[in-house]
Every structure is written in structure tokens, then in C-alpha cells.
Amino acid sequence: MTAKKLSLKQRYEFLTRDLDWEPSYQPVDSIFPYDQFEGIKIKDWSGWEDPFRLTMDSYWKFQAEKERKLYAVIDAFAQNNGQTGISDGRYINVLKLFLTAISPAEYQAHRAFAFTGRHLRGAGTRVACQMQSIDELRHIQTQIHTISHYNKFFDGMSEFPIQHDRVFYLSVPKSFFDDARSAGPFEFMIAIGFAFEYLLTNLLFVPFMSGAAYNGDMSTVTFGFSAQSDESRHMTLGIEVIKFLLEQHPDNLPIVQRWVDKWFWRGFRLLGVVAAMMDYMLPKKVMSWKEAWDIYFVEAGGALFKDLARYGLKMPKYANVATEACEHISHQNWGLFYQLCHVAGFHAWMPDAEHMDWLSEKYPNTFDKYYRPRFEMWAKQEKEGKRFYFNGLPQLCSCCQLPMLYTEPGDPTKTCFRNSTFKGTRYHFCSDGCKDIFDNEPEKYVQSWLPVNQIFQGNCGGATVPEVLDWYKINVGVDNCDYVGSPDETLWKSWMEQRFSEAG
């Protein structure tokens, strides 16, 4: 006699929540010591809804299928020398930034969701976190495998794990995840599950994946697609967690609001790198950062917060400041990359005339007025054989760890300086958003490992720039400085010449 087939609902019950049990020889609180200290009150863990109702057995089946497709495409890409079909050699720098800044963050997310899955007592939540943890591990693996093909030809990718722990601009994503992971499990879920994976994720993945598609990088597009169904599950987890916390107890609202304010701002600062990538690094452009922000944050985020208003949750505190800053941040950040790429593991370059006209069109209020003169001054210096690099070490924000380069809200002619004093020592911040975060928990952020400050303290390989770059594992004259004149450019030009001679 064959067993009756289980319905989807039954399978879900048996293979997720029924795997849970009532402990008999240990009190529940001692098994889950981490889910109470943050002050979040949960009355009923069974109120957790999982709209996906995915069970572990079908999870493995789906993922295995996606892996087979992904690796078939990656193999085909390699066999057909797909690297020669991208739009321009400059594009590879997008992948360098992704691999060094974003891929290690996937690994951090993997670790953190494993921890969170272990330490939240609701069975539905635990299963969802477990799946996301495995997803994130899969993402970093597929990213490494995809990009490893480019690493055979281009520079700056081989030392990404060590660089993530050492190089100054990579402390921005690293400290972001360190901050989230060293918080409690509920704050982590709001930080990464909600703010990052729900509210801001489209601003990360759409630019990178559409950018890859527009620029002929089909292998990256494929890992993007392979991650996409995971991302929609992550978004669902993110929105469920915030609704669940707000529905469980009214005392949760002020705590959750503070986390939303904090992680929106931290996420916004982090995504400034993506802004520069979108507006300056893609040889074939998708849309401007400002357009992406308007669609994915102002419109979609606005609708979301309208929906969440019934719980009393408000728009993140500095949402308007961020929207105003979106007229500026990509230009400001590209200025940072342009003048500090001699101490970075990727190349920057001067946008050409056509590119600057595109920027004028996309940023009619700001580009010509504030940023075109900056690039024209540098272009003139380049022409005179004096390509400009910043000759000093930048002042860093003690919260986001970016150089203190952002301007006053409403006044792009003045650098924004904020500071706080804690136990007799001054700390500097790039914005009110970053200062608030520090002031709420100074004991946490006085422990920040600020790369420039660490150089002065003598903890980064030596006192001179060559010694520090050696410690960063940046291959000087190869990985760093302008794209023009780099070995990457020489290689790309040789491929293009070959293509023309074969065609001719």
C-alpha cells in the first residue's frame, strides 16, 4: 500500500515547525539566551508567518537545479572567451569592487544568519534564517567562481579576503556588517533582513546585475539570476520580521524605529559606492543613481512606509537628507576614487566629454555647477602630465568609516563636520545620521578600527605608503592608479587590435 501524499501545508508543518520540540530538561530561556536582552517583547512566536512555506528538502532540489544551470553558463562563457566580449576593459573594475566589497559581506551575512537562526526561539523564523544562511554561502561561492575567470586576465582580484580586512575603503562594508553582527539577533534582523535586504536591496542588485547585462558580462548576469529567487525570499523574510515585531507588542515600536533610522542611514552611506559605480564606472549606462533612488527608494520605499504607518512606524529619520544628497554623492564618491586610486586595488579614470554631458543631463541641478569644474580642472592637469592624486591620508568618519567628504545638507559648498566628545576624546562624523548612531551607543563605536588612524598607530605594516600598500597586498603599478596606462588597459587594447585584424 502506498502512503498518501502529503499536502503542501502538511509537508510544511511536518518539515519545519514539527521539527521543533518542547525541551524537558533545560529551561527554554537558557537554550535561547540571546533573544530577550534587546528589550523586544514576543508574546506568541507561532504568529510568525512564512509565505514561502519552503521545506528543506525542496530547498535543496531548487538550489541544485539553479547551480547546474549557473555552472553550465560559466563554463560556456569561459570556453567562448566571454571576457573579450564585454563593453570595455574599464568595466572589470566594477567586478573588482563587487568581489572585494560585496562578496565578503555575503559571507558575513551567512555567518550572521546561522547565528540568528540558532538564537531565535520561533521554529518558523529559525528555518527561514537557516535557508538564508545557506543562500548567502552559496552566493559568495558562485561569485568567487564567476569572477575567478576574470582573475585569469585582469589585476586586483586575487587578494580579496585579506584586503577586506585591511584596505581603507573596504572597512566601510566590513564595519557595516561587524556592527550588525555584534548587535543582538533582532537588531541584526532589522539591519540586514529589513533595511538592507528589503528596503535597499534593489539599489544594490539592480545596478550591478543590469550593469553587467548592459556591458556584456553574461556570467555575472547569470549569478545575479541565480541569486534572484533567493533575494525575493530574503525580502519576504525582511518584511515579515518587521511586521512580526511591530504586531507582537507596542513597546517594540520605539526600539524598531531607532534601528530603522540607524540602518537606513548606514545602508545609504554604504550604497554611495554603488552610486559612483552606476554613474561613473559602467561604460554602457543603465540609468543614473538619482533615477534609481527615485524609483526604488522614494517611490517604492515611500509606499512601503505608508503601509507600515498603521503600526506607527515612520519614514527613516534622515530619508529626506538622503534624497537631497543623491544629487551629489556619486560625483563626490567618484572624486574620492579618482584621487585615491593610487592607494586602492582598482583603477579609476576621468570621464570623457560625452560621459560628462550625460551627467549634466541626469543631474541638471548639480553637475555643471559643482562637479564639472572639478573634473575639468583634473582633466587639464592630466593633459599637462600632472595627473592628480591626493597626497595625504583622509580624515575618516568614526561611524561609517568613509572619508569625511560629504557636504552640508542644502549647502554643497561646505564640508559637513560633526563631532562628539566621549570620555575626553573627540570623535568626528560626516553627518547627523552618523553622529546620532555614535551618540546612541558610544561604547560600541569607540572600538572602531579606523584604517587611517591605525596606520598612524603603527598597526598597518609600516609608516610609509609603500609599506602600507605592501601590507594591503596591492601590487603597486599594476593593481592601482589610473586605468589609462595600466596593464589592464594594455591587455584590453591588445584584444581589440586582434579583433580588428581578424575582422579585417
Add this chain to the structure above:
Amino acid sequence: MSVVAITPDYEKHIQYRDEQALYHGALLVYVHWEEHLSFVSAFAVSLPPDTPFGAICEIAKGIYGDHPDAAQIDWMKVEWMIDSEQATPDFGKSIAENGVGHKSLIRFWTPGLHGYQGTPN
């Protein structure tokens, strides 16, 4: 303590990573040229407290030398601000005597020089 921590003795384990004591007797000082935002940010420099204030002008010349405005700076006319207070530093006295402390921010304005082609770059 404002950090909500699971460990009751959290404060005992804090590693302060930016105290002056970690800088081998020096002060970490930040210097910023106003209205010249093409330079990414203020620059950081570590200096012994007895460094004469005038040395800051010399260091700034090295950092900012590539800018078309740099050669025209009249250092005697520069307007200074140290940690949000207007200041008239004595170049011959030490930075400490001029009120510069650990992680002080020194901002300066150059009258008549307002950036490349009058834009704050």
C-alpha cells in the same frame, strides 16, 4: 552605559581604539582647506604636541601644492578655526600652546581664493 548588551560587564571589555596614548606621544590632527572641496577631505597628520604651528602651513603646502590656488596663498592672511572656534594662531608657538589637542580639527579660509574658477573646488 547606553549600549544594550547581553554581558553585564561590557564596559570592562571595551577596547578604546583612538585614545591619544595609542599615538606614541603624538597628537592626531586634521587640517581642512575650505572652499576647495576637490580635495577629498581634511587630511590627517600625527604631530608631537611641541610642533610649531607654522609647520602645519608647510605640511599643507605639500598636500595642496597641485592646486592652481595653492601658490597664491598668503599664509599671513589665512583665517583659522580650531575646533569650531575662530583662532589667530601664533606660528612660532607649538600646536599645543595654540589650543590644538588630540583629534582637533583645524579649518582655514584663504581670502580671495575661493576655488577653481570661483567654484568650491
